[in-house]
Amino acid sequence: MVEEFLATKEMLDRCSECLICIQECQLLTKLGKSPREIAENLSQNPQAYKNTVYSCLQCGLCNIVCPLSLSPKQMFLEWRRKLVKDGVAPFRNHSFSLTDKKWNIYTLYRDNYGISYTDLETSNCDTLFFPGCNMSTFAPKLTRTVFSQLKRVHESLGILVECCQKPILDLGLQERFEKAIEKLKERIAKQGAKRLITACPNCYYTLKKCLGVEVLSIYDALPEAAFKKIAGVISIHDSCPDREEGFFGRKVRSILSGCQIIEMKHSKENAICCGAGGLASAVDPDLALTYVKMRLEEAKATQAEYLVTYCVACVNMLTAVPSEIKIIHALNLLLDVEEDYSQVQPNLQRLFTGARAKENIQKIISQL
Ligand code: SF4
Numbered sequence: 001m002v003e004e005f006l007a008t009k010e011m012l013d014r015c016s017e018c019l020i021c022i023q024e025c026q027l028l029t030k031l032g033k034s035p036r037e038i039a040e041n042l043s044q045n046p047q048a049y050k051n052t053v054y055s056c057l058q059c060g061l062c063n064i065v066c067p068l069s070l071s072p073k074q075m076f077l078e079w080r081r082k083l084v085k086d087g088v089a090p091f092r093n094h095s096f097s098l099t100d101k102k103w104n105i106y107t108l109y110r111d112n113y114g115i116s117y118t119d120l121e122t123s124n125c126d127t128l129f130f131p132g133c134n135m136s137t138f139a140p141k142l143t144r145t146v147f148s149q150l151k152r153v154h155e156s157l158g159i160l161v162e163c164c165q166k167p168i169l170d171l172g173l174q175e176r177f178e179k180a181i182e183k184l185k186e187r188i189a190k191q192g193a194k195r196l197i198t199a200c201p202n203c204y205y206t207l208k209k210c211l212g213v214e215v216l217s218i219y220d221a222l223p224e225a226a227f228k229k230i231a232g233v234i235s236i237h238d239s240c241p242d243r244e245e246g247f248f249g250r251k252v253r254s255i256l257s258g259c260q261i262i263e264m265k266h267s268k269e270n271a272i273c274c275g276a277g278g279l280a281s282a283v284d285p286d287l288a289l290t291y292v293k294m295r296l297e298e299a300k301a302t303q304a305e306y307l308v309t310y311c312v313a314c315v316n317m318l319t320a321v322p323s324e325i326k327i328i329h330a331l332n333l334l335l336d337v338e339e340d341y342s343q344v345q346p347n348l349q350r351l352f353t354g355a356r357a358k359e360n361i362q363k364i365i366s367q368l
């Protein structure tokens, strides 16, 4: 087996079928097979399992719990890349998430609802605030507040409203990801920026590995004095990209240390995905919904007043299902910004049912 199938090869050679990962993963539970069996099936007939490959949330919990440090997550990513290479990847609703295209769900949303940051752009600056697709699209008030707070401590500041291209990477579109990152590098170089400040853990971990400029998180770039002192009883939902390094989780817990923090059954490196990971919901929406419900059940059991997250995608996913616990982004709390996330889902639906539905769908279709 060639080098690009290293995780699959390891699975075939070393998986002891202890089934520990299955107990923690709804997809593996549903399949009822060990990762070794799945590796065998995929090696024999990948096309027969293409929906399975794209149902993995790429959450990485399997990597953490495996006593042999094997990675079903990486194995599924290897097969995503293979299906892309063979031109048989089961892309259906994914066309709205192709973030290297001009029109995707984020650019359509901003265009339809008049969200723009051109007044904050500058042609030359040392530092760029990179809010990421989710924050810039679904939390415009927060985006502007973060920018103005940053401006107090970073004089030469601009904004770059772009995607980190994690969705493309997760879909197995490796070549397109690399091309999009090259374009991003050119844009940053053109502005003369030496530093990027990210607000989203997906952007932070993706760009830190490949951009070649300094990448900071908002929790490093703002002084603690910028954050409001918060008290109360909260729980914290950790985001999957933070699972291995835990940087965002530690920072947010430290800044919110005035609160009583009640941890959920699965937290920090063992956190359960909010259901948005790996764009799995495009292939298996029921599985994604199972994850949302599991997360909300664990949150409810803490009896905390707030479930605090540090990723806008997680906020949107977790607020898609009614629950008793209030879900809030850490920065909405710490910078005292109200944002109506309950309107995001109806607004998204209106893109494809409202007056501009035809035009919106045409924009997506015309670039495929
Ligand atoms: S990455 Fe997540 S969804 Fe995929 S196999 Fe591992 S635990 Fe399951």
Ligand code: SF4
Residues within 6 Å of the ligand: 014, 015, 016, 017, 018, 019, 020, 021, 022, 034, 035, 036, 065, 066, 067, 068, 069, 070, 071, 072
């Ligand atoms: S936890 Fe590791 S060794 Fe056990 S079944 Fe899963 S992949 Fe195999």
